[in-house]
Amino acid sequence: MKTPRKLFFHAPNVHVGGGLNLLQAFYDAAQSSIDFEQLDVRAKACLKPGRAERHWVRPTLFSRLAAEWRLRHKVKPGDIVLCFHGLVPLFPLKGQVTVFLQNRILLSSDSLQSYPLKTRVRLWGERLMLRSFARRVEKFVVQTPSMAEQVRGFLGDKTPVVVCPFVLADVDQAETPVEKIYDFVYVASAEPHKNHQKLIAAWCLLAEQGLRPSLALTVPFDTALSFQIEELKRTWKLNLFNLGQLSPDGVCALYDQSSALIYPSTTESLGLPLIEANSRQLPIIAAELDYVRDIVEPVHTFDPTSRTSIARAVRRHLGSSEPTQAIHGPDVFLREIMQ
Known part of the structure; x- marks a missing residue:
């Protein structure tokens, strides 16, 4: 037998x-x-x-x-x-x-x-x-x-x-509309490939340009990154809110309180927050990388290695795109040199 x-x-x-x-x-x-x-x-x-x-x-x-x-x-x-x-x-x-x-x-x-x-x-x-x-x-x-x-x-x-992709069963959305507290949310831990450094640099650039959209993060407390977030928040008067590591129910509630997901990670095997946010009809602003388009259609994309590109995608989503650079003739260039 x-x-x-x-x-x-x-x-x-x-x-x-x-x-x-x-x-x-x-x-x-x-x-x-x-x-x-x-x-x-x-x-x-x-x-x-x-x-x-x-x-x-x-x-x-x-x-x-x-x-x-x-x-x-x-x-x-x-x-x-x-x-x-x-x-x-x-x-x-x-x-x-x-x-x-x-x-x-x-x-x-x-x-x-x-x-x-x-x-x-x-x-x-x-x-x-x-x-x-x-x-x-x-x-x-x-x-x-x-x-x-x-x-x-x-x-x-x-x-x-x-x-063979698989995920957790969908969690029901809140039965009654929830107030949108945050303009953007990024659900991610503190590993370097999650690219918080470039994301926060983009938020500093936006603040320099006079824009301070709110952003909720889920970086574990007592990490070097969490302390850096608080320091930059104070220095640039950023609307950053680090909520620490959340339970699955807490993450779902956070999605309901947010207007859009931003996702700058440089590498993912799947990107569960992309799927979770998409199932809750959140607009997604994400890195222009293969792993993103494997599973969702973002409304805006950016180069995750560039804080300028991230900031511009945020501005586009907020309807506040910066003007493009004016192109001059050689006579204007000469005047600049001779000044």
């Missing part, structure tokens, strides 16, 4: 942000099918009890290695292993391995200089691990066509990639 296939769910280091939201959505749907699971201990309060054999993985090298070794010994031929954390198993496994890739940074050779040293070392190691062990994977699952293209560009044209 054939032994039934088991599903091994491996998700260390998935404990915050969009990754945690997707984990919760998947787990609610799949927990009755999971036979063995390894989860990040920092997500413990967010996950329901399941029927599977469960192991909590701590954010330490020893605990992560122990989890990899446990997989090595538990997985049998025919078993299915879903690596939800986006990395290839450290040791060869006897079962069928599927990797859910959510982190575009792992698929790029771009510089990591904007990240802290510890993070740079980790990301460099994870990139190397992905390249070195990709042949152990039966298939990679990604959320968008542009992400699939990037996987093949990084790992080779013959890499098996499946595009």
Whole structure:
């Protein structure tokens, strides 16, 4: 008699942000099918009890290695292993391995200089691990066509990639209209690729031009970025409101209180706030990048590396576009030189 296939769910280091939201959505749907699971201990309060054999993985090298070794010994031929954390198993496994890739940074050779040293070392190691062990994977699952293209560009044209996006079920909008408190909202954590620096620089430029639209942010408190936001807010008298990290219900309420979503992130595997805001009919002003147009049609776009471009997109949305530069003849240029 054939032994039934088991599903091994491996998700260390998935404990915050969009990754945690997707984990919760998947787990609610799949927990009755999971036979063995390894989860990040920092997500413990967010996950329901399941029927599977469960192991909590701590954010330490020893605990992560122990989890990899446990997989090595538990997985049998025919078993299915879903690596939800986006990395290839450290040791060869006897079962069928599927990797859910959510982190575009792992698929790029771009510089990591904007990240802290510890993070740079980790990301460099994870990139190397992905390249070195990709042949152990039966298939990679990604959320968008542009992400699939990037996987093949990084790992080779013959890499098996499946595009299968999924999100949390929609949360109902408020039954009664909610007062719009903020002109713009940006739901994002404090990682460098979220590009808060350029966004805030654009808000400073707008203030210099006499415009001070309100902007709500969700940067975790007690981070270097949160302190910088408060300092620039005071210096430029900006209408910035950092609300800190919010619960999913808190994020939904924030969308209802906002007139538009602005999204300057330089890299995303999906961009959940884009989907969430779009489902609530919020206008979207976003970076002109592939990941954005994979899933939404923004009303205005900008170059995310330019504070001027971001500021101009904001002005266009507010109906306050700046005049274009007048072009002169060589006689005017000569007069300028001779003054």
